[in-house]
Amino acid sequence: MVSRSLAVGFVFSALALSVGSASAQDVGSRAPAFDLAGTPKQVRLADMKGQVVYVDFWASWCAPCKQSFPWMNEMQAKYAARGFTVVGINVDQKREDADKFLVNTPAKFAVAYDTTGKIAEVYQPKGMPTSFLIGADGKVRAIHVGFKDSQREELEREIQSALTAARK
């Protein structure tokens, strides 16, 4: 009797644990849609259909994120005309924290606020920052965790190849 209840208990606990972990995004899979409040306006992935989108998950408390902003500004300015968009999804629980960060580290690209973490839950970024390069076909082409200045060129090459693939 006791052992049977124990077994049932273990099954329940295993179930409870497994519910907590959603599946992570993989390269080649369709990028999940999002619709978030943002600056300068609402940010929807659906609105960027046919474009190469660089989705970057960042937080105000994350130091490498700060480093990545000038680079993302540069990329946005350089490739916007070729159908490239940068979207910075902020995962701070308080929007004020993000806005304070943006005063000192201006973003010249769309910023979306995921204060509840529901989109982060879907995309499952492995660290801060994590970027997802989404091709014009709406599929995830590359995932990058962290940001180092030494990775700038490699990341830019990936953007270029995504844009080349989009033209075909």
Place this chain on the structure above:
Amino acid sequence: MRKLIAVATLLALSVSVVGCGTVQPWQKGNLAKEDMAFDPDPLQTRFVEHTYHSKEGATGGLSVGGGGCGCN
């Protein structure tokens, strides 16, 4: 009695399982705060360690003490 133990075990299990949570990478805002750092000010730490070492040098300070006499 047995049933009671079973129910209690089940309860304890479910409560302990609910208590287990994973802090996701995007939820580490509070952990990233300066107050949460093990050593928020390295200079201050060096200073404190220096004082401690000069006061407690006889017992080895912050490192392994002893001059081989076996008294520490």
